[in-house]
Amino acid sequence: MPIIATAAWSIPKKVADRFTREGSGLTRYASVFDGVEINSTFYRRHKTSTFARWAESVPDGFRFAVKIPKEITHTRAMKDIAEPFETFLEDIAPLGEKRGPLLCQLPPRLVFDADVLETAFKTLGDADDGPIVIEVRHKSWASAEALDLLKSYAIDRVLADPAPVWPADNFETPPKYVRLHGKPKIYYSSYTDEETRLFSKLLAPDGWCVFDNTASGAAIENALTMLEMR
Template identity: 45%
Template sequence: MAGNVRVGTAGWSIPGQHAAAFPAGGSHLERYARVLPAVEINSSFYRPHRPSTYARWAASVPPSFRFAAKLPRAITHDRRLDGAAEPLARFLGEVESLGDRLGPLLIQLPPSLRYDAALVEGFLSLLRGRFDGLLACEPRHPSWFTDAAEARLASFRVARVAADPAVVPRAAAPGGWTGLSYRRLHGSPEMYRSAYGPGLIAATAREMEEEGGREAWCIFDNTALGEATGDALQLLGRIAG
């Protein structure tokens, strides 16, 4: 499988129904990272982690493995991107301990946050002044899915997440900066719970394989019943095969 294709789940728990697909021995993260090439850290949204924790995680995985890290809710939901310099600096100081295992930072926005050009300009200028790596943004208000918003994200090298379920049709395909594609599949028809069928898995594999040299991520977030792990293993198998 090409090194620029990343498949994983939101968190690295190993559900019992899929345990046989992972080698025995070691922590859950160590077992997970021997099979899947990437993971999304969602716990960073809810609470801070010590730099030593991030460093320990980085040391637990192979050199080719990558972590995506979700920005804290204090930035995206509480402050709604405004006046976020202090929590942003704290988060970046923590997550930098992942070193070269750090992949994209994920900016997931609340569904009520409308697109505001001045707000976006101010926040992304602040973030880009402190972080030069990969960025992915998952807006969830319909006002974000316009040519102007896409261009604004692209100007800061921010990929717009392709999400399922999609709030508008345009949200189903990657947007923004074209140097990265980032998919977040939350489960359908029941979010966080439903497994995806082979048709969606096959279509996603084709799309990711056709994206050329850019880094392509797909994270399954339908974790409530453990379906994310099975879907990630199926997608990885199709791409590798």
């Protein structure tokens, strides 16, 4: 079954009664959802004890998708990333078998450069054999060369909404990772039931659908709606 999740685990008061009342915010979130996307790793490091505590707070079948730090994707622009990536892996190691895919979100300015990216992807693959998904925002990534390179390193493309590069009809097979940011107002706008149903039908059976329209609290509500559509 697909994992329906949100970016972070904040529960709005409006739907609080849908979750267990006991435990931490994450424990309550995990009483309903099977996974979550950790976005805070993009901005800062956390102690290994923090990841250990999170892992202990959720059931065995729960999974954490983890966003790769911006030092790697934005500051270094995917160049000379071996050292910070190793540090990142060490930090999140306590997640153990509860770790899901790593999310590599690239900045809008990052143009596809085959030489740079092949080196980067090899570095990622040599250091870790877990799944990686990538969300890109520069039109140059729409090329056949970019798609071939991603396939050769078994990196799955993210179907994002709004979709600056890869719209839904660009996927020959159901996407493994869908990130719904909200539109027309990114991070705020809620999805209609019909829109939610359409994305649910697009998703791969073993995929993830992450609602990232968290700024208004819509993410949890939309994710609950999609869960009910299973």
